[in-house]
Amino acid sequence: MGPKEMIETLTPGDRTKVGVKMSGGTDSSLAAFLLVEKFVQEEEDIEIIPIVIIEPRAPFQLEFVQKITSFIESKFEFHFNKPEVFQLDRDDKLEFMRSIENQLFEKEVVDLIVSGITREPLDPNFITTGSPNDGRDKECTTYLWDNRIFTPFVNFDKKVIAQSYKGNTILEEMFDLTRSCIAPTNDFSTHCGKCWWCRERFWAFGRL
Numbered sequence: 001m002g003p004k005e006m007i008e009t010l011t012p013g014d015r016t017k018v019g020v021k022m023s024g025g026t027d028s029s030l031a032a033f034l035l036v037e038k039f040v041q042e043e044e045d046i047e048i049i050p051i052v053i054i055e056p057r058a059p060f061q062l063e064f065v066q067k068i069t070s071f072i073e074s075k076f077e078f079h080f081n082k083p084e085v086f087q088l089d090r091d092d093k094l095e096f097m098r099s100i101e102n103q104l105f106e107k108e109v110v111d112l113i114v115s116g117i118t119r120e121p122l123d124p125n126f127i128t129t130g131s132p133n134d135g136r137d138k139e140c141t142t143y144l145w146d147n148r149i150f151t152p153f154v155n156f157d158k159k160v161i162a163q164s165y166k167g168n169t170i171l172e173e174m175f176d177l178t179r180s181c182i183a184p185t186n187d188f189s190t191h192c193g194k195c196w197w198c199r200e201r202f203w204a205f206g207r208l
């Protein structure tokens, strides 16, 4: 089972407001793309709400998410809802995510959240020095919390994500809009090539 098949196992039931965490990177962009594709094909009347966490070191994230959502909208007859945007204000990203998820459920902004989180590379040739380990859930179940949080890619590493992109013209076009790098820069057309995220991206895709 690959990413597309995993997304297809999602049965929203009576839930109509689906939040999708988006960072502008390859994994969350693929999750958003496949969700929209599925709901449009199934003619499900579902609202999709991008959830964006802006890290202090990466203030450009919202801009990248907006490029991705515009791209997906242009490929399907679909419109995302206005994104829910949060500024990361503490060191513990996982705890922060849990608290905003709770808020979004309590305020009934969403009734399901999809996260495109992936597993870290287990490849011994991949240099793990500097691994962020910040907010990647370690649970290896695809549903967390009372069936409210769906993590379809949690048992896939980024090479599995790359397989979905390869040979798919539309997704390869989307790949060029994604950004994994968190290094500060004024030139967003390039990746630094040195940070952990760049190395993982190169490991998986063979290019930045």
Ligand SMILES: [Zn+2]
Pocket: 180, 181, 182, 183, 191, 192, 193, 194, 195, 196, 197, 198
């Ligand atoms: Zn980088």
